[in-house]
Amino acid sequence: MVAIDIPTWAARMRAWRRGRLWSRQDLSRQLTDVADDTARDRLPSQERLTEMIRAWEAGEQRPDELYSELFCRAFGMNEAELFSGEAAGTTLWHHLTGIPLMAGTFSAEDEERTGRAIEDPRRTDEQTAAYFRTVLRAYSRPDLRPARTINALSPVFATIDALHREARSDIRQSLLLLSSQDAELISRMHYEGGNLAEALAWSDRALLAAHQAGDERLVAYTLARRAGLQDTRGNPEQVIDLAVAAREHVLSPPPLEAMARRHEAQGHAMAGAEDMCHRRLEESAEAPQESPKDDVPITFDYPAWVHNALAAGCLIQLHHPADAIEILERDLSEAPSNYLTAYNMACLAHAYADAHEGERSAGVARQALTMSRQTGAGRALEELRLIRDDLYRWSHPHRTHTRARVGVGG
Structure with a gap:
């Protein structure tokens, strides 16, 4: 070097x-x-x-x-x-x-071996892949700020991509799988950081690598994640199509099918199809949440509270704020401080606004704003922007003619 x-x-x-x-x-x-x-x-x-x-x-x-x-x-x-x-x-x-x-995390031997592989990709082996697999797991935690996770994982993606191009043929599939998972995680972090365009671009990279690796389950996983990235004011048919493609894909394991049904429910909520939305949410709740470890190439990180948060989001879309409030209040009572919690708090503020509970909405919005800034939750800030006119009106009851500003963009 x-x-x-x-x-x-x-x-x-x-x-x-x-x-x-x-x-x-x-x-x-x-x-x-x-x-x-x-x-x-x-x-x-x-x-x-x-x-x-x-x-x-x-x-x-x-x-x-x-x-x-x-x-x-x-x-x-x-x-x-x-x-x-x-x-x-x-x-x-x-x-x-x-x-x-x-x-x-790694021994001196692990570090030396990985460095030599980077210097000469022909040395890349399964131990090299295991090194990067460990790195991806370490930076998959929701307590990390999205922008910093992106900064950590972008050079990992670039290195894996370079190794793949020159490594021996017997290790290339492992590298492609890692490349796809890395790109999907970076995509998610851009989304949580509020940058939908970059999230979609990295999702494209993840899907391409999954196809190149020939792993159908990873393709399905990436499609389901892509469905979850869509702008809620965007194209509901596209969300539904992506989710259906994911759950109907070959070898789709039960946790992945449940995830896809939740995102399909989001699409139906966006389209105003209440019955279909509820049906898909019920089906996803009833689906098995685990598969044999050897049968799934990636980690399905959709615990029950994430299902509840998606359900609450659908209820807000369908103008049932009281039901959304019940779900979110219960799950937020002991939630940790991270970008996911900040987003759910912003959704709760949105639900209160729709229920015409101005004081509660403003109070929760202030908490969500503080947590969003602390955790880098750009998506939560975008959610707060949807109700900023209401927040301003409640804070300035005698100045409703003035353009609303609550400072959620800072």
């Missing part, structure tokens, strides 16, 4: 930070949090500390004794590991590719 023009320790600092999906601002807060009272009094402002981190990662200067200790505390390692660790080759390939360096 080519060399890099910064010290290895600087590249390693940047790789460890990116592996945790921390921005430089996040790291500056981490350094402040791990400092004791005496050290904290000596630290500069967060803005200045962020600039210092930028300089350290560029190799312009090395952190002094105080900051070296804080870095080690924040990263959970000793100074030798951070500043003079043996795995210079590992640091090099992570720095060059942008693939996250995940602390404690």
Whole structure:
């Protein structure tokens, strides 16, 4: 591999930070949090500390004794590991590719083997595929911000794609499967981040790779996910067609069929076909939720509360806000703070607005707005925009003639 023009320790600092999906601002807060009272009094402002981190990662200067200790505390390692660790080759390939360096996940042998495969794709084997499979699982959690997940997984997709083009024929299908799953996850994160155009573009990549891999179940899964990406003000017939194609696809396992029926119900709700919507929701609730592990090539991450959220969305579309409120209030009572919860809270605010409960809608909308900004939930912000006129009217009862602005776009 080519060399890099910064010290290895600087590249390693940047790789460890990116592996945790921390921005430089996040790291500056981490350094402040791990400092004791005496050290904290000596630290500069967060803005200045962020600039210092930028300089350290560029190799312009090395952190002094105080900051070296804080870095080690924040990263959970000793100074030798951070500043003079043996795995210079590992640091090099992570720095060059942008693939996250995940602390404690892989052995030095795993890292070295993967780096050699990236340098020479003819070395790619099933262990290389297993490495990237682990990375995808690690960044599939809903507690991560969508934009940061995209930043972590985009270089993974690029690397897998490059390996596929030059790897031996016996490993190409595994790489294509990974490529499809990576692209589908990036698509989902763009959608949650509020960028439908990019979500659809990455969905196209996922579907193409699934077709190239010849895995019919993965094709069906990608079609079902694509149905779930459609703009609710878009084309309901297209949503229904995609969902039907997914559930009628060859070898469609029960969890996938249930998922497809839920998205088909969304399409029927968009079209105003209430009976068909309820029928599909009932069928999806009755379908088996598990398949033998060896029979399904991907993870079906649709727990019961997601089914409930989709059902609530259908009820809002069909103008039954009271029923949607009942479902969402129950499931949100103990929901964690993430982009999915932010979206469901925005839907609850929407349902309250449709039920003409202005005060409740405004209160929940404020909570949803705060959580959306904290978690990067762009889709939730889009949902709030649908009711911003109502929110403004309730907040300014004597100024209803003024154009509504509630600040949900910031």
